[in-house]
Amino acid sequence: MKNIKLTIEYDGRRYLGWQRLGNSEKTIQGKIEKVLQQMTGEEIEIIGSGRTDAGTHARGQIANFKTQSELTPPEMIDFLNRYLPGDIVVKAAIEMPDRFHARYNAKGKKYTYYIWNAEIPSAFERYRSFYFPQELDLEKINQACQKLIGTHDFIGFSALKKTKKSTIRTIEDISIEQNGHLVAFTFVGNGFLHKMVRILMGTILEIGTGKLPLETIDEVLDHKIREAAGETAPAQGLFLDDVYY
CATH class of the missing domain: 3.30.70.580 (Pseudouridine synthase I, catalytic domain, N-terminal subdomain)
Known part of the structure; x- marks a missing residue:
């Protein structure tokens, strides 16, 4: 076999x-x-x-x-x-080897989320990014990302209800790269909860526009309340780039 x-x-x-x-x-x-x-x-x-x-x-x-x-x-x-x-x-x-298991042996993952940050949408990027025309405060966005790096209970940034499984995860890095109007947010961590990257992105973007204060990150991590976080960003901007073993 x-x-x-x-x-x-x-x-x-x-x-x-x-x-x-x-x-x-x-x-x-x-x-x-x-x-x-x-x-x-x-x-x-x-x-x-x-x-x-x-x-x-x-x-x-x-x-x-x-x-x-x-x-x-x-x-x-x-x-x-x-x-x-x-x-x-x-x-x-x-x-x-016979014992290899794609899910149980995974040590970490890398996801990238793309936004198209321009007044005019892109006909070519519309299925591979989230059209987001609002102006963004990149300094606040970087501060929000820094708060998320580390080991935390991320249940407030997930679509999970109560679960017996651990919701503690470690985000090792969040990097941001801009290529014209296309902005890529790359998340590397030991694991991600259901819809976690999309909810993190929705929250980061709302902080970047001033809709939510920077302290939202601390509030959600401390009190584990999903409703305090931002909207769930659309799926079409999200790519699973790599799985680490």
């Missing part, structure tokens, strides 16, 4: 997210499993490093599956990319 690790890139705009849904064929996991079953003749369950929301994209989603197929990893890549939709691409395949 082989344990195959895949690196996957996808444009999430046509899909309801990563996770397979019983009543829909419009999921990334479902599409890949269907082609894997064609390829191997086996019932295949593919395990992703984590879920991505409807509309979210990935450059480096990691997944693994087990198979008795005698195909080599390059042959698997060829088959998958031949039969998958054009907006899902397998970039790499490698055989791993």
Whole structure:
């Protein structure tokens, strides 16, 4: 039995997210499993490093599956990319030890969120960024990002309700890069809660426009109240760039 690790890139705009849904064929996991079953003749369950929301994209989603197929990893890549939709691409395949698990073995992730910060929207970037025409105070935005770096209980910046699992996460770095009107916010951490990056972005942007005070960050971290944070930024601006093992 082989344990195959895949690196996957996808444009999430046509899909309801990563996770397979019983009543829909419009999921990334479902599409890949269907082609894997064609390829191997086996019932295949593919395990992703984590879920991505409807509309979210990935450059480096990691997944693994087990198979008795005698195909080599390059042959698997060829088959998958031949039969998958054009907006899902397998970039790499490698055989791993039997105990490798894409989700449980992940040590960290990198996400980038893009905004189009201009008075006029972009026809080309509208599916890959959040059109945000308001003027931003970059000094306040940098101060907000610095407050978020470190180890905190981020439940107030998530879509989770009460949970028995730990909601403590470490954000190692938040960097900002501007290329013309396109502004990229990159988050690196040991893990992210459900919709956490999108809620962080919504909050950061509202602080940058003056709609929320800088102290909002401390309030949400201290009191763990989701309602005190900003709006959830739209999914189309979010990319899963990398998963660390």
